[in-house]
Amino acid sequence: MADLAELYQQTIVEHNRSPRNFKTLGHPTNHAQGDNPLCGDRIDLQIEVDGGVIKDIGFQGSGCAISQASASLMTSAVLGKSPAEAERLFRTFHDMVTGGADAPADPKTLGKLAAFAGVRQFPARVKCANLAWHTLHAALAADPAPISTE
Amino acid sequence: MTTTRQAPSRSAASGWDLARIRADFPILATTVRGKPLVYLDNGATSQKPRAVIDAVSRFYETGNANVHRGVYALSESATAAYEGARSKLRRFLNAREDREIIYVRGTTEAVNLVASSFGRLRIKAGDEILLSAMEHHSNIVPWQIQAEQTGATIKVIPMNRAGELELDQYERLLTPRTRIVAVAHISNSLGTINPIKQMAALAHSRGVPILVDGAQGAPHLVLDVQDLGCDFYTVSGHKMFGPTGIGVLYGRAEHLEAMPPYQGGGDMIRSVTFEKTTYAPLPAKFEAGTPDIAGVVGLGAAVDYLVGLDRAAALHHEHDLLAYATTRLATVPGLTIVGTARDKASVVSFVLNGVHAHDVGTIVDQSGVAIRTGHHCTQPVMEFFGVPATARASFAFYNTRDEVDVLVEALQGVRKVFG
Numbered sequence: 001m002a003d004l005a006e007l008y009q010q011t012i013v014e015h016n017r018s019p020r021n022f023k024t025l026g027h028p029t030n031h032a033q034g035d036n037p038l039c040g041d042r043i044d045l046q047i048e049v050d051g052g053v054i055k056d057i058g059f060q061g062s063g064c065a066i067s068q069a070s071a072s073l074m075t076s077a078v079l080g081k082s083p084a085e086a087e088r089l090f091r092t093f094h095d096m097v098t099g100g101a102d103a104p105a106d107p108k109t110l111g112k113l114a115a116f117a118g119v120r121q122f123p124a125r126v127k128c129a130n131l132a133w134h135t136l137h138a139a140l141a142a143d144p145a146p147i148s149t150e
Numbered sequence: 151m152t153t154t155r156q157a158p159s160r161s162a163a164s165g166w167d168l169a170r171i172r173a174d175f176p177i178l179a180t181t182v183r184g185k186p187l188v189y190l191d192n193g194a195t196s197q198k199p200r201a202v203i204d205a206v207s208r209f210y211e212t213g214n215a216n217v218h219r220g221v222y223a224l225s226e227s228a229t230a231a232y233e234g235a236r237s238k239l240r241r242f243l244n245a246r247e248d249r250e251i252i253y254v255r256g257t258t259e260a261v262n263l264v265a266s267s268f269g270r271l272r273i274k275a276g277d278e279i280l281l282s283a284m285e286h287h288s289n290i291v292p293w294q295i296q297a298e299q300t301g302a303t304i305k306v307i308p309m310n311r312a313g314e315l316e317l318d319q320y321e322r323l324l325t326p327r328t329r330i331v332a333v334a335h336i337s338n339s340l341g342t343i344n345p346i347k348q349m350a351a352l353a354h355s356r357g358v359p360i361l362v363d364g365a366q367g368a369p370h371l372v373l374d375v376q377d378l379g380c381d382f383y384t385v386s387g388h389k390m391f392g393p394t395g396i397g398v399l400y401g402r403a404e405h406l407e408a409m410p411p412y413q414g415g416g417d418m419i420r421s422v423t424f425e426k427t428t429y430a431p432l433p434a435k436f437e438a439g440t441p442d443i444a445g446v447v448g449l450g451a452a453v454d455y456l457v458g459l460d461r462a463a464a465l466h467h468e469h470d471l472l473a474y475a476t477t478r479l480a481t482v483p484g485l486t487i488v489g490t491a492r493d494k495a496s497v498v499s500f501v502l503n504g505v506h507a508h509d510v511g512t513i514v515d516q517s518g519v520a521i522r523t524g525h526h527c528t529q530p531v532m533e534f535f536g537v538p539a540t541a542r543a544s545f546a547f548y549n550t551r552d553e554v555d556v557l558v559e560a561l562q563g564v565r566k567v568f569g
Contacts, residue, residue, distance in 0.1 A: 003516065004512075004563075004567060007512065008567045013567065013569070038524060039524055040525050040532070041508075042538075063506060064506035064508035064509050065506060066508075066509070122512060124512070128508065
């Protein structure tokens with residue numbers, strides 16, 4: 001069960017149980033919806049960008065522990081950052097979870113997001129971890145079409 | 151790859167020699183993640199007996215030629231194997247004539263064929279197509295495409311909380327505008343066995359033909375399309391221990407003769423000029439292009455294998471597994487079974503309180519257990535029961551009570567992760 005403990009880190013289990021920023025915003029400037037049609041994972045993401053930074057962010061959704069914990073940790077990580085910084089973090093996160101078993105997980109850049117390093121050992125679950133980030137990317141690009149990681 | 155687990159030699163069902171049956175399926179002796187494979191995803195696809203694997207290999211090694219073409223010996227023997235399998239399938243389904251057996255890729259293509267071809271013939275604006283609430287997407291979407299093109303309407307037979315169709319509603323939904331009923335023999339996500347004979351009789355009493363999606367029916371039940379009274383019956387070879395990519399559409403000859411071709415091409419014509427083409431008689435009219443000949447040969451071998459089994463004992467064993475799994479799974483804290491029809495095949499869908507099905511699937515996979523997780527291509531069913539997804543264990547006659555125990559034990563591991 002060593003691999004499982006890698007995947008379901010305590011941080012992930014905890015954020016799945018009590019997701020942060022699980023809310024709707026009063027005045028969102030950007031929003032997007034993300035679906036994994038084969039899994040049924042779903043994220044509705046709202047962002048308020050003000051003065052060049054992500055002033056507030058909230059999500060609603062349902063799905064597996066990985067997808068929901070990822071949305072929770074992502075919203076916490078990008079709050080207060082500029083959209084460009086959030087996009088850079090997306091790249092770093094994406095590289096970590098898709099990079100194969102020995103891809104570096106830089107804890108300095110990623111902080112708590114490094115909890116998702118174990119996902120790379122489970123190729124079928126990478127899209128669960130990435131869903132929130134793809135949705136963020138779509139919301140910041142102001143692309144109104146629902147996105148899918150399939 | 152070897153296994154350390156010894157299959158029990160006998161099942162609780164008397165006369166069913168499990169060890170001998172399991173030895174027919176090479177993959178059942180392999181390991182996954184260092185554990186013996188516990189394959190409980192038979193609803194998605196079944197494993198293949200040695201006889202099927204060998205028949206396909208042997209065909210390519212010694213029998214391969216195109217069919218219905220060459221005048222040489224090899225082509226003649228390939229044609230004989232291809233048409234011989236059609237006769238086997240006709241007997242397997244108890245159709246009247248070989249020409250009522252159309253080779254297709256599987257149930258999906260079979261439904262698309264009927265929706266498109268029968269649809270063009272019979273379905274007009276304002277007409278109704280009657281489906282059921284538990285259909286697989288492959289028995290919904292082809293009809294929706296047809297309805298969009300013609301202006302017809304889709305109507306849905308509702309089900310109760312157990313996952314049984316409401317037959318009084320069904321009767322009311324059969325109207326003078328109903329052109330066809332399309333319903334699953336066995337629900338892939340709930341396991342419900344629908345009362346097809348009764349439903350067919352009711353449809354026919356109103357002059358409406360009925361298509362039965364037999365993807366899950368063929369692997370479990372002894373079939374008789376004449377006794378069922380269905381007009382169309384669809385089969386996926388890979389779910390009944392045959393190869394992937396090959397299946398059968400059974401259709402009553404009177405329908406198939408009246409229906410226009412589905413695809414054009416070689417093999418389905420009588421004569422072609424640029425002005426006018428005349429079509430070949432059944433079944434060739436619906437078999438354009440070079441077919442999956444090796445797949446047909448493999449499917450024929452699967453039929454031989456099934457016919458050679460004691461089907462009553464196989465079904466009895468599956469029922470035993472269903473009852474055992476239902477009882478054992480009920481002991482897992484927070485587990486709810488979705489689909490509790492009185493008449494059920496060996497399929498158990500379930501949800502674990504507070505844990506998404508995909509997490510369940512990943513965790514039990516660590517114990518070598520293969521189950522399906524997700525919506526099972528039945529999103530309307532998931533919506534009806536108010537769940538985003540379920541985990542599903544679907545059993546074949548080669549599964550064992552020990553394997554149910556491995557699943558139940560692995561599910562305890564889910565609680566270890568999620569508390």
